[in-house]
Amino acid sequence: MATNDSLWLPDGDLDAAHREFAQRIRAFAEEKLAPHARTIDEDRTFRRAMVADLATAGILGGPLAKELGGQGWTPLQLALAHEELGAVCGNARGFCAVQTGLVAQCLAKFGDDAQRARWLGPLVRGEAIGCFALTEPDAGSDVAGMRTTAQRDGSGWRVHGRKWWITNGGIADVMILFATVDPAQGRNGITAFLVDTKRPGLLRSPMPGIELGHRGSDHAVLDFDGFAVAGNEVLGPVGKGFGVAMGGLAAGRLSVAAGAVGIQRAALAAAVAFTTGRKQFGQALAAFQMVQERLADMLTSLHASRGLVHRCAMRRAAGTETHADVAMAKLYATEAAAKAADEAVMLHGARGYSSAFPVERLWRDIQALRIYEGTSMIQKGILGRMLAAE
Ligand SMILES: Cc1cc2nc3c(=O)[nH]c(=O)nc-3n(C[C@H](O)[C@H](O)[C@H](O)COP(=O)(O)OP(=O)(O)OC[C@H]3O[C@@H](n4cnc5c(N)ncnc54)[C@H](O)[C@@H]3O)c2cc1C
Incomplete structure (x- = not known):
């Protein structure tokens, strides 16, 4: 029996431009990701060279607007690209989902000019790695139940608490961090911060145990003990972080x-x-x-x-x-x-x-x-x- 991949590829349903786009990402994934997909899983290693490859191919900036240094992909292009990445390497697809989908796109939408100028370029070029720190041991699906606090300290904030299961958490240069400025206010106290990770007061450790899958990804526990956040590092308005998340x-x-x-x-x-x-x-x-x-x-x-x-x-x-x-x-x-x-x-x-x-x-x-x-x-x-x- 002959195999017929046209039965399951999207190509036949796409116009010429989208078909060419999907084929280009497919060729990239086969050439740059497929040779490593099994070994990074077996070795349980995050492959930094993958980030450079994704950046060079324009994938890290894909869905960002061209004026922000991205490729201006349509949502359909994003879907096609992530289907191609997902078919070959779940670690690469997951990395892009966090780096670009959660971090860069939230920054593009909610950040001010200075925040965008500082981080968007490095994220798109793969010079900086981002993470999205939302989940806590006692607040997973119930995001509004988070316990990590941000207390006023002069013009800035001091963060205390623990996040876990944070993809890229152990290697990230920049983090979107969610903390409550007033636990009594539930979701209305949650605030998003865009912070440089290389500061005192943050201890990063690998997740305990061995993950079932995504073994070529970095998943970390982040412990904040008086981690200092500057006043200009709030992402969006104070108290509106639930909406950002x-x-x-x-x-x-x-x-x-x-x-x-x-x-x-x-x-x-x-x-x-x-x-x-x-x-x-x-x-x-x-x-x-x-x-x-x-x-x-x-x-x-x-x-x-x-x-x-x-x-x-x-x-x-x-x-x-x-x-x-x-x-x-x-x-x-x-x-x-x-x-x-x-x-x-x-x-x-x-x-x-x-x-x-x-x-x-x-x-x-x-x-x-x-x-x-x-x-x-x-x-x-x-x-x-x-x-x-x-
Ligand atoms: C590989 C991996 C990468 C991740 N990366 C990140 C990351 O980068 N950043 C980040 O912040 N988090 C990350 N997470 C965490 C992830 O978002 C949470 O695990 C998820 O939101 C579920 O939370 P939980 O594990 O606490 O489960 P819980 O919320 O405790 O849920 C346990 C079970 O109860 C069910 N449940 C919960 N509430 C209800 C309800 N109301 N009705 C019915 N059923 C319910 C759930 O469906 C689930 O089956 C990652 C997780 C994994 C596995």
Whole structure:
């Protein structure tokens, strides 16, 4: 049986400009990321050279406006790029989602001229690494329950508290840090700060344990003990940080959803390649109808996921996006990708259980996409509340 990647690539549904764009990012990912995707996972190392490669290819500045040093990508281009990155290296896609999606784009939207001038260029050129420090041990989904405090100290602030699971936290030069200036005010006390990480009062340590996936990424615990923040390092107004966080996450969910489409695609491609080559009972596995049924379900859910992602991107470009659009795209695409990765492992038999084949990494990596930037249950909660209110 011949494989036919046109069945699962997006190219046939795209106009010439977007097709060329997707193919360019695909070629980049194959040349620069694919050769390292397995080793950085097995060695559990963050590869700094990857940052330079992403910057040189224009990917780090991709969605930023051209006047800010970016490429001015449309939301559809962002979705296509993150599908291509996600299909090859979840660590690279995750890095871009934080560096550009959460840090640079929040800075572009909420920062003042001086903040943008200081950090946007280095972030786009890969000279500085950014992190987005929101989650705490006792405040994950419940962001408004955060306990990290920022207390007035002259014209600035002193921060005390702990953040964890912070991607790039151990290596970041700049951080968007969320802390409450008044715990009694709940979400109205939360304030965002844009700070240089290289200051006293911050202890960075690796997350305890070994992560299930995204093992070529840096995840850190950040302990703040009187960490000094200057008065001009507030990002957006004091007390409006909850909106900065939610705005950043809502925008970033498109990247996560698109990355999940990439994982689904990679899982399907691997499953087709394997089952068409592997023979049992005198014929290729893919000749068995029960195997075909699984492949058919994977193909269909891939296109359904991509459809939701592209719909969200189109609505974002048109200015008609609602919270439901990206919630549906993230919820559906990540859950479908988890199922597809699971099927791909099963279809590989024992080989699927080994890092010698890519599907076990896909299976491990996809779990985080169901969790971060709002778990699947949180996405359902967003949708449920919208429905119940109408
Ligand atoms: C690889 C990775 C990278 C990450 N990177 C970052 C980062 O860069 N910055 C950052 O700030 N954070 C980061 N996180 C943290 C991530 O955002 C949180 O883990 C996530 O928000 C969930 O929080 P939690 O782990 O505390 O789980 P909890 O909020 O404790 O949730 C546990 C379970 O309860 C469910 N649950 C919670 N509330 C509800 C509810 N109301 N209704 C129904 N079910 C509910 C959840 O869906 C989940 O299944 C990262 C996490 C991972 C795994």
